Amino acid sequence: MKPVYLAGRGLACALGLDVQASLAALRQGGVATSRYSLPGALGGSFPYRAIPCPRGDWNERARDLVRRVAAEAGAQQIRSGALFIATSSFDIGGVEQGTAQMDYTSFSGKVAGWLEWSGPVYVINTACTSSLNALIAAQAMLNAGEVQDALVLGIELDNQLTMGGFAALQLLSPGSSKPFGANRDGLVLGEAVAALRLSAHDPAQWQMLGGANVVDGSQPTGASAAAVVSMYQRALAASGLAANEIDLIKVQAAGSPGNDAVEAQGLLEAFPKIPSLVSFKAAMGHTLGASGAAEIALLTACLEQGAWPKYEAAADTELGVVLAASAPDRVRHVLATILGFGGSHASVILERA
């Protein structure tokens, strides 16, 4: 089995248009939240973490962001590798503008065309866990020697369908995201385009060891503690590690009253000693299908360059877990988790050389 390295990364999110700008904004305590208005008597205005570039034609904006982020990750070197597009909303923003059609083949062809991609293209859609499942699939293809390079490209951009759907399900906070917070009251959604370049031949300081995805249909819109525990156990087994070898967990912790509690319960059951915990949801919003790639891009950069998110909300002491106020001194093994719609629970584990 060939080792798989994280050889490049790119990120555009509410914090900035690239990794360095995002780190700089994080160091300064984050950026102001914008608002998103929805129609009708049940609609209203909700906080939203938008990428700081003008909204206009959906396709043109998506094309520019995809090209920018892919270039930052070094994708121009691997256009014959495998491209894994991870999204929960495809180009539905373009459909809403009348400039795209609801056809997956057209969508994947369009994105591949933007990048002049010549290798195989896969579009992974497992709602919020899409990017992590794309990473798991890409690692398997690299391990098997099917491809030598892969780009996982998370795309989650402005569209009314997603915002309206989450509002209809009453999952959105009216104010702010409070991960593991005492007064947490829902999610704040956000935009992100993120790229992780994986290589089987280009050693880098981060190696992807393994991952796991557990679908549990008992809670259609939320997580289950049994599945969270199973996810951790399977991810650890796939990586050849024990629970006490994990130094840091990037948790889902999106500020959901129910899901945050379930995740905390799963942590307490799976880890006899809870590792340091970090969440980026308050800083960049929940970027859904792009969140796995976006948060790993930001997390690895934070650990390399000494940045860390600040949490303003008071912690919920009843959860029994707490987010770390600063980066741990030594981090070798990082576990990154995303929990999502469709009962999907996914984690991947990275090792730092």
Next chain:
Amino acid sequence: MKTFAISGRCIAVPPSADWREQLAQILGAKPRRIGIWAELGLYGALRCLVDAGEKTLPAEAQIWLGSRRGTYVATDIVLKQLREDLPMPLAFLQTQPSQLLALLAAQMDWKGHACFVAGAEPEAILRLAAAQAGEDGMLLGWLDEMDGGVSSWLRLRPCEEVTGGFQAVAAGAIFSTQISHLRLDNTGLKVRPVA
């Protein structure tokens, strides 16, 4: 090179006229408010399991699902609702293709790896799945609700003992009653006709 034996299948292109009645019979009741995408998917997947003689999947088996247009009908409905107000909550859930994976997992009382791949050819999904699937194999499905509907599923198990009799085919041809084994190698997809 990887070889899979087909231990069960449902080839519904299109499904029979009474597929909803058949689904209700399998479930023990008529499904409610899950949408045509999920109903059609459950119909094919559960019939495939019955054909394989299984009530559920082993814990380490995987579910892989592909489609060209996915939840087109539900998405179109929600986009129209959004012109005036928020969509109905369940209508929004029906726009998420992966909701079927959760419903199927719940129906089988199963927890495991399941993934939706949008737009790729069945062969490409099989290649992706084969890189991850272990000895318990997979349930591989292709689903579309447009143009009369398609719900075709194969229960695949790794099988290395069969060596000869394979021939090259087009990607879509894997969903056939005339095939007993699938093989992926460096030259592409091959199938072994039923003896």
